[in-house]
Amino acid sequence: MLESYGPVLILILLSSALAALVLGLSSIMGPRGLGRGARDTYESGIIPTTSARQRFPVRFALLAMLFLVFDIEVIFFYPWAVIFRRLGLYGLIEMLLFIGLLFVGYIYAFKKGALNWE
Amino acid sequence: MAIAPPRGDTAANGTQVILSGDSMTINMGPQHPSTHGVLRLVLDLEGETVTRCEPVIGYLHTGFEKTYEEKTYLQGVVLTDRMDYLAPLSNNLGYALAIERLLGIEAPPRATVIRVLLAELTRINNHLVWLGTQALDLGAMSAFFYCFREREVLLDLFEMMSGARLMTSFIRPGGLMADLPDGWIERAESFLREFPGHIVEYESLLTENEIFKERTIGIGILSPEQAQALDLTGPSLRACGIPWDLRKLAPYCGYETYDFAVPTLTGGDVYDRYLIRMAEMRESTKIALQAIDRLPTGPVMTADRKIAIPPRAELATSMEALIHHFKLVSEGFKPPEGEVYTCIESPKGEIGFYLVSDGTGKPYRCHVRAPSFINLQSLPPMSVGGLVADLVAIIGSIDPVLGEVDR
Amino acid sequence: MTGGDIIEAVVKSLIIIVALLTAFAYMTLYERRILGRMQLRSGPNRVGPAGLLQPVADGVKLAFKQAITPRGVDKPLYLLAPAISVVTALSAFAVIPVGPTYNIFGRAIPFHLADFNVGLLFVLAMGSLGAYGIVLAGYASNNKYSLLGGLRAAAQLISYELALGLSLVGILMISGSLSLTAIVEGQARGLWYILVQPLAFVIYLISAIAETNRAPFDLVEAEQELVGGYHTEYTGLRFALFFMAEYINMVTVSALAATLFLGGWHGPFDLLSGPWWLLAKIILILTLYVVLRATLPRLRYDQLMRLGWHWLLPLALLNVVLTAIGITLLQ
Numbered sequence: 001m002l003e004s005y006g007p008v009l010i011l012i013l014l015s016s017a018l019a020a021l022v023l024g025l026s027s028i029m030g031p032r033g034l035g036r037g038a039r040d041t042y043e044s045g046i047i048p049t050t051s052a053r054q055r056f057p058v059r060f061a062l063l064a065m066l067f068l069v070f071d072i073e074v075i076f077f078y079p080w081a082v083i084f085r086r087l088g089l090y091g092l093i094e095m096l097l098f099i100g101l102l103f104v105g106y107i108y109a110f111k112k113g114a115l116n117w118e
Numbered sequence: 119m120a121i122a123p124p125r126g127d128t129a130a131n132g133t134q135v136i137l138s139g140d141s142m143t144i145n146m147g148p149q150h151p152s153t154h155g156v157l158r159l160v161l162d163l164e165g166e167t168v169t170r171c172e173p174v175i176g177y178l179h180t181g182f183e184k185t186y187e188e189k190t191y192l193q194g195v196v197l198t199d200r201m202d203y204l205a206p207l208s209n210n211l212g213y214a215l216a217i218e219r220l221l222g223i224e225a226p227p228r229a230t231v232i233r234v235l236l237a238e239l240t241r242i243n244n245h246l247v248w249l250g251t252q253a254l255d256l257g258a259m260s261a262f263f264y265c266f267r268e269r270e271v272l273l274d275l276f277e278m279m280s281g282a283r284l285m286t287s288f289i290r291p292g293g294l295m296a297d298l299p300d301g302w303i304e305r306a307e308s309f310l311r312e313f314p315g316h317i318v319e320y321e322s323l324l325t326e327n328e329i330f331k332e333r334t335i336g337i338g339i340l341s342p343e344q345a346q347a348l349d350l351t352g353p354s355l356r357a358c359g360i361p362w363d364l365r366k367l368a369p370y371c372g373y374e375t376y377d378f379a380v381p382t383l384t385g386g387d388v389y390d391r392y393l394i395r396m397a398e399m400r401e402s403t404k405i406a407l408q409a410i411d412r413l414p415t416g417p418v419m420t421a422d423r424k425i426a427i428p429p430r431a432e433l434a435t436s437m438e439a440l441i442h443h444f445k446l447v448s449e450g451f452k453p454p455e456g457e458v459y460t461c462i463e464s465p466k467g468e469i470g471f472y473l474v475s476d477g478t479g480k481p482y483r484c485h486v487r488a489p490s491f492i493n494l495q496s497l498p499p500m501s502v503g504g505l506v507a508d509l510v511a512i513i514g515s516i517d518p519v520l521g522e523v524d525r
Numbered sequence: 526m527t528g529g530d531i532i533e534a535v536v537k538s539l540i541i542i543v544a545l546l547t548a549f550a551y552m553t554l555y556e557r558r559i560l561g562r563m564q565l566r567s568g569p570n571r572v573g574p575a576g577l578l579q580p581v582a583d584g585v586k587l588a589f590k591q592a593i594t595p596r597g598v599d600k601p602l603y604l605l606a607p608a609i610s611v612v613t614a615l616s617a618f619a620v621i622p623v624g625p626t627y628n629i630f631g632r633a634i635p636f637h638l639a640d641f642n643v644g645l646l647f648v649l650a651m652g653s654l655g656a657y658g659i660v661l662a663g664y665a666s667n668n669k670y671s672l673l674g675g676l677r678a679a680a681q682l683i684s685y686e687l688a689l690g691l692s693l694v695g696i697l698m699i700s701g702s703l704s705l706t707a708i709v710e711g712q713a714r715g716l717w718y719i720l721v722q723p724l725a726f727v728i729y730l731i732s733a734i735a736e737t738n739r740a741p742f743d744l745v746e747a748e749q750e751l752v753g754g755y756h757t758e759y760t761g762l763r764f765a766l767f768f769m770a771e772y773i774n775m776v777t778v779s780a781l782a783a784t785l786f787l788g789g790w791h792g793p794f795d796l797l798s799g800p801w802w803l804l805a806k807i808i809l810i811l812t813l814y815v816v817l818r819a820t821l822p823r824l825r826y827d828q829l830m831r832l833g834w835h836w837l838l839p840l841a842l843l844n845v846v847l848t849a850i851g852i853t854l855l856q
Contacts, residue, residue, distance in 0.1 A: 004641040008647070039593060041597065057164060077691070258822035264565065
């Protein structure tokens with residue numbers, strides 16, 4: 001069973017080697033020596049006055065949580081979908097209930113404005 | 119130039135950063151793909167919402183206005199090209215009209231009609247660059263190339279008549295540098311006949327595109343009152359519903375005798391500015407064709423030898439011509455003492471030249487009322503509260519040229 | 526695994542890597558030539574016959590660019606980010622079947638690297654992991670434009686992943702398997718799934734374009750807004766890795782679309798053998814990518830989120846319900 005993952009592991013190892021090789025080459029092949037200001041980060045030609053490591057709005061975290069909730073539901077769909085034909089009417093009704101609950105949650109998030117970006 | 123420090127504090131060495139509320143101060147420009155030159159904007163962002171937008175100008179400062187004081191009036195023409203390099207002929211015209219008023223002369227009829235024709239071709243040229251870059255700012259890259267195809271024809275025409283594609287310096291005090299070369303009118307006319315078809319082509323790419331409409335409708339709205347308070351002119355003002363166009367209100371070059379409309383809309387947003395400029399290109403085409411139809415024959419430079427440099431042929435035969443030539447080239451013509459303000463409708467709005475003469479061959483002072491500079495004021499009120507992506511669309515819709523802003 | 530199996534896996538892995546890198550290189554050229562044609566210009570046509578050596582020239586140029594590590598970056602993450610992008614992009618292709626089983630050198634060689642019962646999940650998982658590369662690059666660069674790009678990426682990728690995942694549920698119900706080989710076989714016996722799942726195909730395609738950060742959803746690197754977005758601070762070959770990952774991802778989602786909806790390596794006629802059919806279908810979808818890029822303006826951030834959450838997600842749910850009812854009625 002697990003054996004079928006072997007080739008994938010080999011591919012991952014080989015592509016990691018490729019990435020390491022390219023990263024290594026990038027530091028070997030290019031010219032050395034830096035002009036003044038070459039190591040400044042880019043901010044449209046102005047020397048940055050503030051760091052980029054700043055707090056960012058909580059909106060992004062909220063979105064991530066919404067995603068987690070819905071993504072787990074989606075993953076839950078997968079095994080159900082695969083054996084859907086074998087479950088028959090029972091599977092359909094159960095899943096309609098599940099989708100109904102999910103949809104209520106969706107409507108709730110929608111009404112709360114969690115899905116509106118502004 | 120001193121910038122107000124961002125909200126919150128920076129430590130003494132200026133590198134260590136204190137968390138400063140939820141807003142992030144970021145410099146957009148002078149080296150940025152969509153600030154249309156070297157405009158710098160200091161933005162405060164909350165997430166991607168702009169809470170403060172402060173334009174910082176001066177990165178293209180050339181000292182044109184000071185330089186005028188050291189140049190003869192004729193030499194000053196070349197500086198006007200370089201202020202708005204997308205509509206040089208329009209600036210030439212404004213400057214020439216100001217000097218002519220100072221001198222109390224008028225250009226011959228043929229020159230006047232050609233001036234109208236060139237001013238309108240320049241308007242089309244300017245709007246083509248604007249359209250291409252506005253679309254590019256919104257991420258639609260193909261429109262840019264379509265616009266530049268037609269612009270190429272126009273630049274070829276400019277090159278054919280003046281020898282230069284951008285810095286034409288063709289419209290001079292007293293008339294024109296030279297008459298139009300053979301075949302020029304035919305080429306211009308065939309371009310103008312097919313141009314409305316090209317406008318349809320651009321519109322099919324953008325006008326009804328859902329994403330384009332989403333990105334522009336309701337973005338950067340200015341009320342008519344705000345627009346007037348900010349002293350806006352040009353398409354931005356007309357998109358707010360105010361039919362202000364100097365070609366109608368204070369006609370020059372005989373614009374009152376041409377049949378054209380001043381398109382106005384009431385939305386005041388980026389989309390309406392787009393529609394206005396598209397309509398203006400159509401009107402310009404109409405005016406230019408009328409100018410071609412009525413083009414009289416005759417000289418294109420005033421006959422006053424105290425102002426116009428004598429033609430080359432005369433120099434070999436006439437002593438007087440040689441003296442005039444020497445005087446005009448070495449010290450230029452000398453307008454009487456006085457001051458004058460002349461304005462015309464450039465593609466970007468009202469461009470005005472305020473000239474003070476002290477009776478010598480060089481202006482005592484020349485101030486330019488640059489539409490880009492004044493229209494740029496409207497950027498903060500339009501962009502605060504919008505997203506960064508809106509800001510990019512709004513800058514495009516103002517159509518600033520930084521040469522003119524910084525002068 | 527026997528020694529032979531390992532050798533077979535290594536050879537196949539190398540073939541996949543080389544093929545994808547070649548596809549990446551020539552996709553850049555193909556895109557630029559098509560864009561050129563659509564924009565009244567020729568595109569690159571000077572290096573080699575018809576510009577065919579342009580990708581080589583680009584690669585050499587990038588290789589000899591200085592690798593600048595800006596001050597203040599989080600160096601381990603900064604270097605790890607492009608590696609993550611490219612490794613996940615390459616690995617995702619592992620489960621995509623490019624052809625039937627052929628007999629080569631007396632061995633029955635199936636034309637896919639691996640076929641396991643959760644193949645489809647594996648592709649999606651690799652796609653999700655790829656988001657880390659972009660987000661970490663944005664975070665590690667110590668650049669505000671990169672940070673904004675990274676944040677946009679985080680929100681965009683997770684928003685569209687839901688619709689992407691849901692759009693495939695219908696196919697699973699019809700095929701009854703998560704194995705991509707089984708899905709291809711299922712289509713060979715009946716109809717291509719694009720005919721029974723047209724809505725899912727549209728949702729998949731839109732989400733896939735958003736997941737690969739391509740126009741009109743290329744907000745993550747929106748040149749006119751964020752300059753370069755997450756890869757603003759990357760130079761030379763490090764930048765090339767991101768570029769590579771983006772194009773390989775395009776190839777992978779196109780291959781997945783072809784596999785799931787367009788019958789995979791099966792063609793209506795036996796004109797071409799399996800892998801060529803798949804290639805033709807991939808090129809078809811890649812061409813769509815290019816045409817969209819040449820035609821459409823970019824969406825704004827909030828519009829992108831609205832499209833994903835307000836439209837695609839409920840439509841994908843609806844598609845699941847309709848498919849479920851349809852299958853039950855037919856049984």
